[in-house]
Amino acid sequence: MKKLLNVLYVTNPDYYLRKEGRNIVISLENQRIARYPIHILKQIICFNYMGVSPDLMKMCMEENVAISFFTPYGKYCGRVLGASYGNIYTRKKQYQLADSQESLDFVKNIIYAKAYNSRKILIRGKLDHKETVDLNRLEEAIQTIKEFMLEIPKQTDKDSIRGIEGIIAREYFSVLDELIVKQRQDFYFIQRSKRPPKDCFNALLSFLYALLTNSIAQALEGVGIDSYAGFFHTDRPGRVSMALDLIEEMRAYIVDKFCLSMVNLNRINRSHFEIKENQACLINDKGRNLLLQYWNEREHEEIYHPFIEEKISLGLLPHVQAQLLNAYLRGDIESYPPFIWEG
Template sequence: MKKLLNTLYVTNSDAYLKREGLNIVISVDNKRIGRYPIHILRQIICFNYMGISPALMKLCMENNVSVTFYDPFGRFCGRVVGKSYGNIYTRKKQYKLSESIDSIDFVKNIIYAKAYNCRKLLIRGKLDHKDKIDLPRVEKVINRIKELMLQIPLAKTKDEIRGIEGKIASEYFSVFDELIIKNREEFYFNGRNKRPPLDMVNAMLSFLYSILTNEIASALEGVGIDSYAGFFHTDRPGRVSMALDIIEEMRAFMVDKFVLSLINLNRIDETKFEIKENGATLLNEKGRNLILSYWNERSHEEIYHPFLEEKVQIGLLAHVQAQLLNSYIRGDIESYPPYMRK
């Protein structure tokens, strides 16, 4: 249970919420663990099975406090809102921005954050494993990404930024294999490939990118943002473009670092994969279950959020960023602050 950005997160799956006057009371096994006045909140996000009382739901609707429900694994279930909730206002502004050059500052911010977090991961790898990697090769890419970062603020169009982003990704993945220090014969990486992935590292990256994309899409829908209307990724039927926008800032820290830890800490082996006749390499059922187990375990770890200036659970990061994006779209904050790992 945690309150951030005027939002109450209920992460205990056994928690039950009820009304007590003009207050929200949270209990577990009939024991009170929290109490919040309704007027200090803008929304409640629940990851619990026990639910919320009808009386509290009514109080929330009367006070324009939205209540969003997810299952304990983070899948979006639904949302209860009052009649004056500004969902249509937010989406109209979102659609207008998506067609406008005015959203270029948002695009610059997320791609700069992507570059920063990729570079940060390489620097960390260089410091931790300097005797096990090709230092000149990694340092060259670290410097090259820094040069590309300096070009981002100067870009005039989104297409220019897409070009810079492509170069950043190419440089980064050209040395990603250097960060694999265990089981290199099995977990080799010769560059990013997908649809289908052709090695075990790419299989894990693709699987977890999909998991994180779905988590972000659920978080966006939870605050009333259309996850299909992005500012950086172009529209395409069935593509959650806004979720793909937000994942750019999170890939290196949330997924890439996690995959490296699975390999380098010997938490996964080749028995968790299957290789098809066409060379496609996929996680088998045991592999998926193993990775999701570690993923959910990691979600409870806390990280420092520079913009909020406080710690948040890793599993709540997508929800925090969705709220910040919502604040930016509505004009409550001047620019969108992407997550940059310090």
């Protein structure tokens, strides 16, 4: 189990990071802005253009502190990691399963969990906002998702499950707009748009999906699993397919629920976004700083994990799931247990 320490977010695009003794120093035009001891950090996430010194990269690799790079608008660029502590037999098993039908049960489990958690978001939204939402529309989507969930265990190949997953996702996103009950003029959801996001709510989803994917990839690499070799998502150069597999079970509970809260509690507003020439809607500097503040606070919230039967910090969830996947690959448990939201 990894202890949940701090994540350092570098949000000013002009900041530069360098090493000073066993400390991380942030500077602007050669003037020191802040200094942090390396031992208090678990990860550094940079949204800057100026970069990081080679000496600091080396120290972070030695201390197993990952450095992840994003553009100022949240597009993932890459990361620097230290040595992987997995063994070759675990990775051989992973690659063997990735190229075979043996991983079908894993795929069924994560997509069932995705559907379950997505449906739970709709159920909770219906109960919390029953005076303002279209109850019939929500109930119809909830029932449709349940019907397709029951079909998942019957499938005999991954392509069939991909088809069902697509239907469930479309049904879920078709009514997600009902759960946005405040700031309706500025925040609405017609359909999922990714590259680029076309509205404020999609911008929130894309930004935070990228952050969560990065956290999952780091957690996988930390236990020795190849984050690029997935069982459900197909392989592509530069695509962290296994991280994308695991995010399926977490995205509704961790990201979608958080975004709805940010909007419905008026914690973020239209002034935190900007529209580019290509009509992309992106989070600006002020909005990103605010969002990361609340995101970091939420990572320290305690949740109950039904499989390990313990309370953990939400920020530890990717690490717990990575460890459970590692246990499955080693043969210590019979199947991979995805995260199911029981709240």
